[in-house]
Amino acid sequence: MKATQALTTALKAELRRAGITYAQLAVHLDLAESSVKRIFSRGELTLARIDQVLALLQLDFVDLAREVAQATPARQALSAEQEAAVVADPHLLLVAICVQAHWTAAQILETYAITHAQLVAALTVLDRLGFIELRAHNRYRLKVDQTFRWRPDGPVMAFFRQHAVPDYFEGGFDGPGEQLALVHGQIAHARAADFHDRLQRLAQDFVHQHVADQVRPAGDKTAYTLVLGMRSWLFEPFRTLLRMPGAAPGIAPRAQARR
Structure with a gap:
């Protein structure tokens, strides 16, 4: 993949993670939405434009370069030991499921009764486990792909079979x-x-x-x-x-x- 294409792909991924649409980006860049779509589809982002997009994302070029450099195949599973660590802490399991669903830190704090310190601690552990790459302002990059699954006979699925399945099928x-x-x-x-x-x-x-x-x-x-x-x-x-x-x-x- 060419460098410009890789940068464009990484920027598009960051915009999706931040929930920023092309229409919102167009306002920030003072361009028509059609122009923004054309720039991204053709990979015609100049360094000045990249800086503008990064400013909106509250990222710097180092973050973007790291994203491109680490564009390796995402993980499809954790080890049994790692799953055991996740399921041992209710806050950690909750945050793991939320980030797998691409929730932002703000969404998690607004929805669940956990403190900011508890959230940061959970995100830090998930970073150490290789589940996410934690960034500034509690932003993160998911390091598991869309086919990720908990081990069929692992600690997490055992927990859900015991506690979640009866509640789910009760509906x-x-x-x-x-x-x-x-x-x-x-x-x-x-x-x-x-x-x-x-x-x-x-x-x-x-x-x-x-x-x-x-x-x-x-x-x-x-x-x-x-x-x-x-x-x-x-x-x-x-x-x-x-x-x-x-x-x-x-x-x-x-x-x-x-x-």
């Missing part, structure tokens, strides 16, 4: 935008892999939409949690009725729920 799933579907069936092994990929894409689409809607007013958004699951599984009371115990048919239910 009626009959509110606006809510749905619960449980589908059982027997399908070929190759088709199971296809459905796995589709579910992964659906999860990524949900994340992309969340990021895109960060610029919308709070009143235009509702918090949803999307749960996707697919297992080769048979309900335990049914397993006891099998004529040949241990020879359960390959039933792969799919559970999808939004809340």
